Amino acid sequence: MTELAIKGFGHRLFNLFDMTWVVLVKELRDHMRDHRSLMLALIYPILGPVLVGVLLNVTSTTIKGKPAGELTLAAVGVDNTPGLKAYFKRHKVTLKAAPADPEAAVRTGAEPVILIVPRQAAGTGPVKVRLLIDLNRMANGPATQTVMRLLVGFSHEATRRLLKAQDINLSILQPLLVEQVNVGRKPNIARVFYKMIPPLIMFMVFLGGTYMAIDMTAGERERGSLEPLLSAPVPRWQLLFGKAIAAFVFTAITLVVNYAAFVLMLHWATTNNPSLASPPGALTFITMYVITLPLMALAVTMQIAIAAVSRSMKEAQIYLGLLPVIPALPGVAMAFSPPGAQAWIASIPGFSQMMLFNELLSGKDVQLLHVALSYATTGAAAFAFFWWSTRLFHREKTLFLG
Amino acid sequence: MIEIKDLHKSFGKVTAVDGLDLCAVDGEITGLIGPNGAGKTTTFRIIAGLLKSDRGSALVDGKDSATDRIEAQRRLGVLPDVRGLYMRLTGREHVRYHGRLHDARGPELEDRIDKLIACLEMTDFADRRARGYSRGQELKVALARALVHAPHNLILDEPTNGLDVVSSRAVRALLGEMRDDGACILIASHNLAEVSALCDRLYIVAHGRIVVSGTPDELRAHTQEQDFEDMIVTALAKGAL
Numbered sequence: 001m002t003e004l005a006i007k008g009f010g011h012r013l014f015n016l017f018d019m020t021w022v023v024l025v026k027e028l029r030d031h032m033r034d035h036r037s038l039m040l041a042l043i044y045p046i047l048g049p050v051l052v053g054v055l056l057n058v059t060s061t062t063i064k065g066k067p068a069g070e071l072t073l074a075a076v077g078v079d080n081t082p083g084l085k086a087y088f089k090r091h092k093v094t095l096k097a098a099p100a101d102p103e104a105a106v107r108t109g110a111e112p113v114i115l116i117v118p119r120q121a122a123g124t125g126p127v128k129v130r131l132l133i134d135l136n137r138m139a140n141g142p143a144t145q146t147v148m149r150l151l152v153g154f155s156h157e158a159t160r161r162l163l164k165a166q167d168i169n170l171s172i173l174q175p176l177l178v179e180q181v182n183v184g185r186k187p188n189i190a191r192v193f194y195k196m197i198p199p200l201i202m203f204m205v206f207l208g209g210t211y212m213a214i215d216m217t218a219g220e221r222e223r224g225s226l227e228p229l230l231s232a233p234v235p236r237w238q239l240l241f242g243k244a245i246a247a248f249v250f251t252a253i254t255l256v257v258n259y260a261a262f263v264l265m266l267h268w269a270t271t272n273n274p275s276l277a278s279p280p281g282a283l284t285f286i287t288m289y290v291i292t293l294p295l296m297a298l299a300v301t302m303q304i305a306i307a308a309v310s311r312s313m314k315e316a317q318i319y320l321g322l323l324p325v326i327p328a329l330p331g332v333a334m335a336f337s338p339p340g341a342q343a344w345i346a347s348i349p350g351f352s353q354m355m356l357f358n359e360l361l362s363g364k365d366v367q368l369l370h371v372a373l374s375y376a377t378t379g380a381a382a383f384a385f386f387w388w389s390t391r392l393f394h395r396e397k398t399l400f401l402g
Numbered sequence: 403m404i405e406i407k408d409l410h411k412s413f414g415k416v417t418a419v420d421g422l423d424l425c426a427v428d429g430e431i432t433g434l435i436g437p438n439g440a441g442k443t444t445t446f447r448i449i450a451g452l453l454k455s456d457r458g459s460a461l462v463d464g465k466d467s468a469t470d471r472i473e474a475q476r477r478l479g480v481l482p483d484v485r486g487l488y489m490r491l492t493g494r495e496h497v498r499y500h501g502r503l504h505d506a507r508g509p510e511l512e513d514r515i516d517k518l519i520a521c522l523e524m525t526d527f528a529d530r531r532a533r534g535y536s537r538g539q540e541l542k543v544a545l546a547r548a549l550v551h552a553p554h555n556l557i558l559d560e561p562t563n564g565l566d567v568v569s570s571r572a573v574r575a576l577l578g579e580m581r582d583d584g585a586c587i588l589i590a591s592h593n594l595a596e597v598s599a600l601c602d603r604l605y606i607v608a609h610g611r612i613v614v615s616g617t618p619d620e621l622r623a624h625t626q627e628q629d630f631e632d633m634i635v636t637a638l639a640k641g642a643l
């Protein structure tokens with residue numbers, strides 16, 4: 001008796017999702033043949049990681065510059081201070097004559113920095129050297145810093161030598177010594193770029209299934225295929241569930257491509273550059289993917305509901321084009337000014353995922369309670385939007401009038 | 403059998419159907435004829451369970467299409483006025499999709515699809531994607547889609563519109579066979595030659611209500627017109643009075 005009851009329940013359950021499966025297979029077949037859906041799923045998610053990877057690579061290469069030992073410095077009047085000339089030589093800086101128009105040479109980028117030493121009689125006060133630099137050229141930073149460091153070093157060395165000659169203790173000139181102690185992680189330019197990952201992921205979550213969601217709702221109505229579809233003896237929630245799962249599958253594929261591209265691009269950008277902080281590993285991204293799953297469901301059900309209430313495919317495209325910006329913008333704010341892990345933030349769909357991403361990317365463990373809250377509230381929101389969508393598919397206005 | 407009783411439907415201030423009564427019996431082809439905006443498409447959509455009437459009922463084999471929608475739809479094949487194909491699916495895939503939505507599976511479904519493809523002369527394009535189909539080819543796919551689950555009742559909006567002469571004749575022959583097998587077929591058409599050749603019973607509709615009904619012979623007697631087109635025009639004029 002019990003066995004029969006279980007079989008009966010299983011049969012009913014199978015029937016319940018049988019039509020969902022039929023719709024799902026059709027939608028996947030249909031959209032796998034559509035270059036717009038495939039572009040969104042396979043090409044778009046690569047763009048963000050490529051941008052971050054290339055920017056990180058270029059920036060780190062630029063900032064790193066050439067080692068001080070290889071610096072060639074254009075200078076005017078350095079022969080006026082033989083001591084400084086000898087100091088540069090000792091620190092492996094090659095000196096060369098500056099161009100005729102030193103300012104133009106720096107402004108055009110021909111020289112990263114030019115040193116000008118005025119002619120000045122000995123014993124007439126401190127020698128006021130000028131350093132021509134262009135603050136707008138980030139690539140000149142390392143050379144400028146090296147020259148500045150050497151000039152300050154030479155100045156200190158000369159001071160020490162003079163004080164020693166007068167038999168004065170150097171410490172009386174430095175009554176206060178400051179030591180900075182950084183209790184956080186060592187600052188690293190790479191981490192600034194890693195903060196860009198969560199908003200870009202949020203953007204892709206709300207973009208991946210967009211075209212499918214439009215085509216399966218407003219598109220069906222516009223091409224007239226909704227009428228024969230709804231004439232089939234299938235509960236509307238089952239039809240819609242099949243469509244929602246199809247859009248979810250595309251979004252999930254989009255995010256797999258997105259996460260994989262991040263892993264590969266960050267690996268590429270940081271390889272051979274040990275000064276950069278290590279990028280998040282594959283395990284971090286897998287955890288982030290798992291955290292993203294209910295948000296994908298919410299994105300898909302929101303897209304379907306919005307496309308269903310839109311009067312045309314064009315109108316739906318406008319609304320859904322703006323949709324990814326809504327969670328991405330607060331995401332940017334949270335990435336650069338993280339509020340810390342708190343239960344109330346973990347209860348807000350979108351914010352909770354951002355919070356958990358930030359925790360993971362800063363190398364912390366996420367709390368299971370926060371993950372559970374994120375799943376529960378985001379899942380509930382996805383269910384609410386799905387329920388609303390099914391109500392919309394019972395409205396005559398949704399079906400025929402737009 | 404399709405029974406419509408005192409059907410009313412309005413869209414805002416526009417009355418589309420205004421107390422329409424109709425009975426399409428098994429083993430007959432029933433024609434619903436009227437000018438544009440007479441309420442034919444709205445009536446079909448109510449029968450198909452896509453719209454809800456404001457008053458009255460539409461029954462398919464006794465199943466109310468509003469309160470028992472799924473059961474009514476199981477017994478019904480629908481050819482809407484807009485064919486609505488998916489451009490990236492082949493004709494065969496369209497027919498198979500709708501067969502599956504009607505719970506048909508396996509070799510039985512595939513046999514049925516093959517027969518419909520042969521019968522509707524779709525062999526040349528059935529395995530080609532729908533993008534680029536002619537209107538006639540689209541109609542054939544939509545018709546096969548409506549027939550794939552071998553429904554006992556059919557509602558067909560302009561079933562030969564866009565077909566060439568040979569294909570039109572093939573469709574008429576197919577509908578004739580289905581009628582002889584006991585199916586209930588309700589068609590709406592502006593093609594009076596088709597209506598005169600096919601229909602056993604006619605309902606002339608204007609302003610959302612039936613103005614006159616009967617067999618073609620009864621209508622000829624009623625209007626005292628021998629020419630079919632004159633008969634319809636006279637019936638509509640009388641109804642308008």
